[in-house]
Amino acid sequence: MMKLNPTEIKFIDTYLENSEVNFADIRMEMVDHVASDIESEINAGDSRSFYDIFKDYMLANKATLLKNNKQFIKATDKKLIKLVFKTMLSWQSFGFYLISFMFLYILAINLNQQKLHQWFSVLPLITFLTLGALYFGYFRILKLDRFSAIERMGFVYFMCFHAFHLVSMITENAFEKLDQLYLLLFVNCGMVIMFSILLVTVRLIQEYKRNYKMVA
CATH class of the missing domain: 1.20.120 (Four Helix Bundle (Hemerythrin (Met), subunit A))
Structure with a gap:
């Protein structure tokens, strides 16, 4: 099965960071998700270059990824408040x-x-x-x-x-x-x-x- 190389993984990470996915832990999860989807497309027979596949993928999914980023941050705030009260x-x-x-x-x-x-x-x-x-x-x-x-x-x-x-x-x-x-x-x-x-x-x-x- 085709796997993305470190340069391509780094490219996805840099793109997400430039798209204001600032937190490394959230970005890591997104990189894994995006890389897995692109690898699936390649293994399914898409013969285009990584960059062409990535460009089309982000056109279709970028809005959803950024929305998930905001939802993750809100969920984190609730989790932290519960942790503080539990620690008290x-x-x-x-x-x-x-x-x-x-x-x-x-x-x-x-x-x-x-x-x-x-x-x-x-x-x-x-x-x-x-x-x-x-x-x-x-x-x-x-x-x-x-x-x-x-x-x-x-x-x-x-x-x-x-x-x-x-x-x-x-x-x-x-x-x-x-x-x-x-x-x-x-x-x-x-x-x-x-x-x-x-x-x-x-x-x-x-x-x-x-x-x-x-x-x-």
């Missing part, structure tokens, strides 16, 4: 919750209520900027392959960040009247969410290392 219930998150609460309690002893609230308000922003800098350095400067689940974790964190910030703004006056313990419990929940997002991200990177051998 793990023993690792429970252990982090206890350690984090002790740290916040010690911090609260040394700060008044107003300063404590100000510090808590900027905590998500500091984390967001730190993760953003790590992402920019890891994937942009080093120019490593982009993977859907890893990059979409930024979207999940972005939603959590705004939710936390919104609640903080709405309840600013209420926090001034709240017992300090309730304030610590609320902020600690936010820190556990951030910890769970980080833990899921590390696990995804490890998974991609095993499956794709492309993440440094």
Whole structure:
């Protein structure tokens, strides 16, 4: 049976990347799918060159492939949110919750209520900027392959960040009247969410290392 050579496989990959299929894991699946279909046409008796077959194939199927790309990304977002909530219930998150609460309690002893609230308000922003800098350095400067689940974790964190910030703004006056313990419990929940997002991200990177051998 006829198999496409590495140059032809690379051509398909480059074409899909130039068509804004940016994530390497999604693109790999599409390359396998396209290559398999073209090989089937050749083995069925199509004697044209690879490039002629590929051109006609993409004219007929490109719109469907790009639509599947968008659907895959949406499905990835839902999967990541479920993973984060599941991780929040793990023993690792429970252990982090206890350690984090002790740290916040010690911090609260040394700060008044107003300063404590100000510090808590900027905590998500500091984390967001730190993760953003790590992402920019890891994937942009080093120019490593982009993977859907890893990059979409930024979207999940972005939603959590705004939710936390919104609640903080709405309840600013209420926090001034709240017992300090309730304030610590609320902020600690936010820190556990951030910890769970980080833990899921590390696990995804490890998974991609095993499956794709492309993440440094």
